[in-house]
Amino acid sequence: MITGERKPLSEIKEMVAPFKKILVVGCGTCVAECASGGEKEVGLLASALRMDARMEGRKVDIKELTLDRQCVFEFIDQLTDLIDQYDAILSLGCGAGVQAVAEIFPEAVILPALNTTFIGETKEAGLWIENCRACGDCKLGVFAAVCPITRCAKGLFNGPCGGSKDGKCEADANTPCAWQLIIDRLDKRGQLDLLQKIYPPADWSRQQGKGPRKIHREDQEI
Amino acid sequence: MPPKYNIHTTRMPGRFQPVTKSGVIAWEEGCLKCTRCVKKDCVYKVYEKRELDTRQMLDSLDSVCMDCFRCVQNCPNRLIQKGLNPAYKVLGDQYWTPEIISTLWLQAESGRIPVSGAGYGGPFSGPGFDAMWTDMSEIVRPTRDGIHGREYISTTVDLGRKLMALEFAPDGSLMTRTPPLVEIPLPVIFDLLPWSPPGEQITLALLEGAKSLGTFTIIRQSDLDSEIEQYLPNIIVFIDKKPESLGPGLLNRLRMVEIPDGKNTIAIKTMLKEINPELIVIIRLPLSPEVSERALTLTSEGAEVLHFYADEFGLEHADKPLFIKERIKEIHLCLVEKGLRDQVTFLAGGGIAMAEHMAKLIICGTDALTIDIPLLVAMECRVCRRCKEGIDCPVELDKVDPEWGSARIRNLMAGWHNQLLEILGAMGIREVRRLRGEMGRAMFFEDLEKEVFATMGKRG
Amino acid sequence: MNQKDAGLDITIFFCQRFDKDQDTNRRALEKELGSKIKFFPLPCSGRIEPLHLMRALETGADKVYLLACQEGACRYLEGSIRARKRLAYTQGLIEEIGLEGERLELINVTPENHMTIDELARELLAREATVSLSPIKAVISNEY
Amino acid sequence: MATETNRFVFPEKRETPSRFRNAIGKYRITIAKACNNCGLCIELCPYGVFKKGLRKPKPSCDHLCLGFPCSKNTFYCVERCPEKAISLAVNPSFEILGDKRWPAELLASTWHMAETGKIPHQDLNYKTGNSSGGFDKLRFVFPEGKTGGKSDEISTAIELNRSGDSRPRITIPIPLYLGGMSFGSVSIATMLSRARAATALNTFCCTGEGGYPDELIPYDNHIITQVATGLFGVREETIKRVRIVEFKYAQGAKPGLGGHLLGDKVTQRVAQMREAIAGSALFSPFPFHSVYSVEDHKKHVDWIKEINQKALVSVKVSTPTDVDMVVVGSYYAGAHIVQLDGSYGGTGAAPDISKKNIAMPIEYALPKVHKFLLEEGIRDKITIIASGGIRTAYDMAKAIAMGADGVCLGTADLVALECIRCHHCESGRGCARGIATTDFELVKLMELEWGTQRIINMYEAWRDQLVYILKRFDMKSVTELTGRFDTLVHLDYMGKEEIEGEIE
Amino acid sequence: MKYESRLKKVLAAGHFAVTAECGPPKGAEPAVIRRKGRILKGFVDSVNVTDNQTGVVRLSSLAACALLKKEGLDPVFQMVTRDRNRIALQSDILGASALGIRNILCLSGDHQSFGNQAQAKGVFDIDSIQLIQTVRQMRDEGKVLGGEPLSEPPHLFIGAAANPFADPFAYRVIRLGKKVAAGAEFIQTQCIYNLARFKEWMKRVRDRGIDEKVYILGGITPLKSARMAEYMSKQVAGMDVPEEIINRMKSVPADKQRQEGLKIAIETIEALRQIKGVHGVHIMAIEWEEAVPQLVGLAGLYPRPY
Structure with missing residues (x-):
């Protein structure tokens, strides 16, 4: 799923400052699952913004709505009759959602309340991690299902680099060295010989496209 | 045949979320966000409808859930549980139970009779009205179709003094002066409220309700004001000041008044009827061990309508109080024995909480009933009696919109009316007048227990 | 100055287990303080949601208490832990808008100490006021 | 009679766990993070509460847990867990489960019997409800010191045709059959599960008033078809198929009212079966518009007997004040069986007011009827089947002791199929648990094999209990128990000191 | 070809090679490089120039190499894949060759988060092994990645780094083998303090016959102080400074610690010379180039053959 994190309130406040009527719009899909942009988060953010406005003596009308999915026209359509009533839409969707809404309502001000972070795996309750960077050319089959592009800080195809120590990455001592994981897993499978092979450079055009x-x-x- | 009595109902949702028995307790933490989440799967879409009512801080999870337990049983991480709703537990009291209150709410909202599946889930029997069952006809009595049928079942009763015989002049003209009678299409009159938050709004709702149902609301003389004058045809004025203070102008516009029983009861009655001979004077007397005697006296002295009242739990005023149904039975039988019962009309109230109480109390001998608390409950009262203690009403009854309130009352009465028809229908009785005193068409707990269980287990 | 005399609006969310007669016991206080005090019984303190706390503040509470069982004593086992975490999360959120975190407070109560809800509430009211009138409320009263 | 039972081999009991991921039990076990997945708990627990898990064991069968009483055992996992990671608590959801007649414990114990075919090993009350009267206040008093004969010599069979006429004698090996629940009120899967279970147990299952779906044809020999006031789907052909035809005059849940099927549940298929229009509510009339007297009733019985010359006729009535007269009337009209349906039973939709208030509970009606028939001298010519509020094997035995020959069940079957008694089967999509529903999606929640076996398991567990009771009374046959009021005491009317024997 | 790699010549002739490392300045002044070059000139065979080491912005390795070349030294152009995509890398390889640089050391580079440009985007278009392969293909086949021919191939002696002290240990030799297979001709290792571990590594190298295919130069960094020893042990990625070395440094007074550091380095060089398959040393005297001549002299590696 796409993960997101709410922007600091100070940043959101600054964005919405010029507007009097704001609709906070959540998304019921990915960002709801990672507890950053679902109905609950919409409620909390709207409530916080309302209180903030009151504290500063500003009169602001903030309403809430959560779409099932913010990146699909059929769901965005729910906004059609409402959008004119607001000065700005504060979206808790991922970047795709924000842009989809903006594309459909080019006149409206659509502001992002989230930082879209990564394609996440829910490791455990409250912990999401990135394991895939959507390179468009999956090689997990040869890397023992550990993606070196995502999980090695340097994206090495022929790692590990010289910084791998005690199974941890040189860039972050809390992150396991992806290559250690690959080696361990291949070792267990008796496939260490796969590592003898030199993997040619990746085809990044699949990731970057045109x-x-x-x-x-x-x-x-x- | 008169046109069928029909109470118009409209769905009238509450201003507050209803307080229901149980709530969902779900931990978000540890949630796997299943694609086929048990929450998305909910047959009743409880989780989709989720909403927070900030006045009550009540989550709709508590009021929409139907206790099917599927989410509880299917959540892979067992994060969902159910719990008793604390607000439900404290609804009402031992007598006005949460079950009664929520059933009344349901009827007031929908205007429909409570129907449910899976048989009866309550206790075997209970005190008071729960210690009797009404009869049904199996195969050998006249047909009828219940509330859904084409046959007419009348729930009309007449209030007033009845004549036992008529005298005719030789020319055939009627010599007897027929006393006034008031017909109400439903054997229910709205009584004085034992307590309520202050406010005209509530009174207006009751009056509007009574008017649209074709029945009456009892209003204290001291509460009369110009605003409620338009409702005079549906008001029974309870004379709580000097009777003389009620001017002839007003008296002539009233159909019924009520006076408390006292020393000069009959004299006051006579005095009032001299001003307006068409007036029916109801005598209000508390239930007590001596009440049969008094009823006998009043009846023989010409009383038209006797209104017996118990406290809000259906108990009479005594050291060892008898429940209303027992005392009414006794009064009824007492008057029957003296051959006076048919001359007078009984009204009885206090502790009438459910539709079945209507039928049961009529079987025990009253002609019609007076109700009070259910009217408040129809308007979302929780029977917490905070108003009585001077605390703000948690459901803001004082601010009730009379239109809304009367619609809810009408809905509730429609439910009661239909339930009364169910009982009458099951018994094969076509009019509620004939139900009065039909104790042979009921089964009483004490009798059955004595007959069946008391002798069990004795060997030899 | 204690919270009562400071004229604070207090909202108390509480686990119903502390006091089975909570509805009766809290009445004297309700009468005394009127709308200055609001009680919301919960089936379990873990039932609290950050949104409840936010809304309580938004609708004019100066101070919100959440009364939970001791951790480990919750009949739903995890309720008090959830309550603590959710309250802490909400504190973080209100601090972001510049509202004091102390406006929300978790009190762990042992059911064994046999305090009724009004006794508990009175004890809280008698505490020194660590917060003043909510800046949010000031605006509400202007608006309406 | 007994020999026939002895020849009958009861089907095998087979473990048939909950359809849902987690069963509901009295206790709840949670395993904390501290768990290191050593697996000791899995090893220790003889009841299979724990299942292996990837990161930690899953207490997915904690409904089988003994709970706190287990603490005296050496295998008490809570104590033995090296990481002290196991917590045991009373399941808080239990408190809102069930009602006075079917409290949570009774539901759970019934589920247990349906799952295992055995009496619950946990501390669950499987004998009585919490209604504070009737069966729930009645207790058997077993003579002290008697253990009775061998279990396999005790017959639980009853004879359904005792009239001595030329019609077949039908014996069922257990004194119960399954009552009418119409197609439409319950799903076809529920209906078939019951019919198949009845077939396996060599007893009967009634169609109810909603017609005779073709799916039931393979079980014709064990079907009772119902002729009710609505005459839905009643055809000569359906009457000819079966060995017993039931006239339903009234039913306990809504005495004096016809059947209710609210519009939502009337699907195309249901409507077709009932020759009605989909989506429209179906209220059966009441009573039979062609029956205004006992003579009319006799005409009906004769009509059935004429159409199907081998069938027994059963008459299902409710319990009004004059229930005894009704039964006698039915007997003289030619009924073989009278089913007395007490007012607290019922499965389908009914107005709450009628469920609670109209007609009397079966506990009162049975002794009245039994005594009256004895006085008339015809008690042994007719089979009395009690229904309406029989929830347990003990209720069944008590009903028999109070004058019935056997009993008829409905709700208990549904509970075996994991009905939770939420009382919402009447409307909308119907039963959220896929039992009393016609919703095509919800119906899929239940499988036939599963449903059949659950019902078989439960009734076999019941039979075991009945055998135990008979044994304690030193009776050789369940027929000896009929009308033995002396075996029962009512707790409200007898002091402990008056009771000779062992109360259970 | 106008120039030849001196390093390649030394190694090919079977001499024990000496290379040194030189860090370019954090500024545009050429003088620093020239000064460092002059210090080293004559004492080492070749000089490595680091490429924005630890992700800190410095004068470019390519430019510094060109400066050293002018000073008459044989530079080793260090190139990391962190900062350049394959276009820039190949272009700079051609440029290096054109400038007369004859040695290249192919590296991945320290992660950008370490330096003063933590917000930078790490490129890592290709990795170090792929870079080796690329240089090899350019040189031997005259083709860029993708196969397009070059008008003139680059002339480079191709080196790679190896860290015998990083984890997983067992894999380290395999990785070395991979680098050699990819086309590395010489290897410069991470600084050696843990001799035992290095010897074990070399044994494994020999077991696989890799020492026959590539020249291995052991890394030497003279310690300046006990504090440096501790810092390297704890803070520098992929470094293994055993406790005994740290203690040895600590055991002498602060003003004598530099001497002790040199002593350790000399002892290490002497030990390395005894190990079969070690073909030279690579001295990384961090900001202490003055130590190199001293060290080379004391280790008896002076004068240099060419």
Whole structure:
């Protein structure tokens, strides 16, 4: 899922400062699951902003709404009849959501309340980690299902680098060295010989594309 | 045949979330955010409808959940549990139980009779009204279709003095002066409230309710004001000041008044009826061990309507109080024995909380009933009696919109009316007048226990 | 000055287990203080949500107490732990808008000490006021 | 009679756990983070409470846990856990489960019997409810010091045709059959599970008034078809199929009222079966518009007997003041069986006012009827089946001791199928647990095999209890128990000192 | 080809090679490089120039190499994949060759988060082994990545680094083998303090016959103080300074610690010379270039053959 983190309130406050009528719009999908942009978070943020405005003696009208999904037109459509009533939309969607809403309502002011962070795995309750960077050219099959692009600080295909110590990464002593994980796992499988191979440079064009990447499936069209 | 009595109902949601028996207790922490989350799966969409009412800090999880336990049982991390709602536990009291109150709310909101599945879940029997069962007809009595049928079941009763015989002049003209009678389509009159938050709004709601139902509300003389004048045809004035102070102007516009029983009861009655002969004077007397005697006296002295009242728990005023149903039974039988019962009309109230109490008390001998607390409950009262203690009403009854309140009262009465029809129908009785005193068509706990269980286990 | 004399609006969320007669016991205080005190019984303190606390502050509470069982004594086992964490989270949130974290306070109560809810509440009211009238409320009263 | 039972081999009891991920029990076990997954608890617990887990064991069967009484055992996991990571607590959700008649413990014990086929090993009350009257205040008094004969020599069979007429004699090996729950009020899966269980137990299951779905045809020999006031789906052909035909005059849940099926539950299929329109509420009339007298009643019985010359006729009535007269009337009209449906039973939708207030509980009706039939001298010519509020094997035995020959069940079956008695089966999509519903999605919540086995398990556990009771009375057959009021005491009317024997 | 790699010549002739490291300044002044070059000139065969080491911005390695070249030294151009994508890398390789630089050391580079540009985007388009392969392909096949031919291939002696002290130990030799297979011709190792571990590593290297395929130069960093020893032990990634070395440094007074550091270095060099398969030393006297001539002299490695 896409993870996000609420921006510091100070930053949000600054963004919404010029506006009198604000709709806080959550998203019921990914960001709801990582507890940053669902209905609850919308309630909390709206409440905090209202209180903040009162404390500063400003009159602001802040309403709440959570869409099932902020990156799909059919759900965004719920805003159609409302959007004119507000000066700004404060979106708790991921970047895709914010942009999707903005694209549909080009006249409206759409502000992001979240920092979209990464494709996350829910490691345990309250802990999300990044294991995939969507490079578009998955090689997990040869790396014992540990992604060196994401999980090695240097993205080495032929690691580990000389900084790996006690199974930890040189860049962060709390992060396991991805290559240690790969080696250990291959060792257990008796596949260490896979490491003898030199992996050629990656094809980053699949990640970077020519601007935004697209997937187009004709069979999925209506 | 008169047109079928029909109470118009409209769905009238509460201003507050209803307080329900149990709530959902769910930990978010540890939630796996299943794609097929048990919360998304909820048949009743409880979690989707989730909302917080800040006045009550009440989560809709507590009022929409239907206790199917599927989420409790299917959450992979067992994060969902159920708990008794603390606000539910403290609704009402031993008599006005949370179950009664919430059932009344439901009827007031929907106007429908409570229907549920899976049989009866309550106690085997209980005190008071719960210690009797009404009869049904199996196969050999006339057909009827209950509330859904085409046959007419009347719930109309007449209030007033009844004549036992008529005298005719030789020319055939009627010589007997027929006393006035008031017909009400439902054997229910709204009584003085034992307590309530202050405010005209509540009175207006009751009056509007009584008017639309074709019945009456008893209003204290001291509470009369110009605003409620338009409701005079549906008001029974309870004379709590000097009777003389009630001017002939007003008296002539009233159909019924009520006077407390006292030394000069009959004299006052006569005095009032001299001013307005069409007036019916109801005599209000508390239930007590001596009340049968008094009822006998009053009846023989010409009383028209006797209104017996118990306290809000249905108990009479005595050291060892008898429950209203027992005392009414006794009064009824006492008058029957003296051959006077048919001359007088009984009203009885106090502790009438459910539709079944209507039927049961009528079986025990009253003609009609007076109700009080259920009217407040219809308007969301929680029977917490905070108003009595001078504390603000938690559901702001004082601010009730009379229109809304009367609609809720009408809904509740529609529910009661239909339930009365169910009971009458099951018994094969076509009018509630014929239910009065039909104790042979009921089963009493004490009798059955004595007959069946008391002798058990004795060997040999 | 204690909280009562300071004229603070107090909201108390509490686990119903402390006092089975809570509804009766709290009445004297309700009568005495009127809308200055609000009680909200919870089936379990873990039922509290950050939003409840926020809304309590938003609707005019100067000080909000959450009365929970001792950790380990919760009949739902984890309720008091949840209560603590959720309250702490909310404190962080209100601090971000410049409201004092102390406006929210968790009190762990042992059910064994047999205090009724009004006794508990009175004890809290008698405490020294660590916060003053809420800046949020000042605006509410202007608005309405 | 006994020999036939002895020849009957009861189907196998098979473990049939909850359909849901977690069963509900009286106790709840949680394992804290401290757990190091040593697996000792899994090893220790003889009841299989714990299952292996990836990070820690899963207490997924804590409904089988003995709870605090286990603390005296050497295998008490809470004490033995080296990390002290196991917590045991009373399940707080238990407090809102069930009602006075079916308290949480009774639900849980019934689920236990349906799962295992055995009496609960936990401290669960599986004998009485909490209604403070009737069965719940009645107790058997067993003679002291008697252990009785061998269990396998005790017969629990009853004869359904005692009239001595030329119609077949039908014996069922346990004194119970399954009562009418119509198609529409319950799902086809529920209906079939019951029919299949009845077949496996060599007893009967009634169709209820909603017609005779084709799916039941393979079980014709164990079906009672119902002719009720609505005559939904009643055809000559359906009457000819079966060995017993039941006239339903009234039912306990709504005495004096016809059946209710609210519009939401009337799906296309249900409507078709009932020759009605989908989505419209179906209220059966009351009573039979063609029956205004005992003579009319006799005409009906004769009509059935004419159509199906081998069938027994059962008459299902409710319990009005004159219930005794009704039964006698039915007998003289030619009924083989009279089913007395007490006012506290019922499964489908009914107005609360009628469930609670109209007609009397079965506990009163049975002795009245039994005594009256004895006085008339016809008690042994007719089979009396009690229903309406029989929840347990003990209720069944008490009903028999109070004058019934056997009992008829409905709610207990549903509880075996994990009904939780939320009382919301009447409307909307119906039962959220997929039992009393016609919603195509919810119906899928239950499988036939599972449902069948759960019911079989429960009734076999009941039979074991009945055998135990008979044994304690030194009776060889359940027929000896009928009308033995002397075996019972009512706790309100007898002092402890008056009781000779062992109370249970 | 106008120039040849001196390092390659020394090694090919079977001499025990000496290289040193030189860090460019955090400024644009060429004088610093020149001064350092002059100190080292004659005492070492080649001089490595670090490439924005530890992610701190310094004068570019390529430019410094060019300056050293002018001073008559044989520079080793260190190149990290952290800062440049494959276009820039290949372009700089060609540039280096054109400037007469004949040695390249291919590295991944320290993570950007260490230095003064923690917000920088780490490029890591390709990794160090892929870089070795790239240089090798450019030089031997005359092709850039993707196969397009070069008008003139770069002429470079290709080196790589190895850290015998990083984890996982067992994998370290395999990785060395990979680097050699990719085309590395010489290896400069991380500073050696833990001789035992180094010897074990070398044994494994020999077991796989890698020492036959590549020249291995042991890394030497003379300790300036006990504090430095402790710092390196704790703070520097991939460094193994045994407790006994730290204690030995601590056991002498502060003003004698530099001497002690040199002594340890000399002892280490002497030990390395005894190890089969070690073909030289690489002295990384961090901001202490003056120590190099002294060290080379005292270790008996002076004069240098060419």
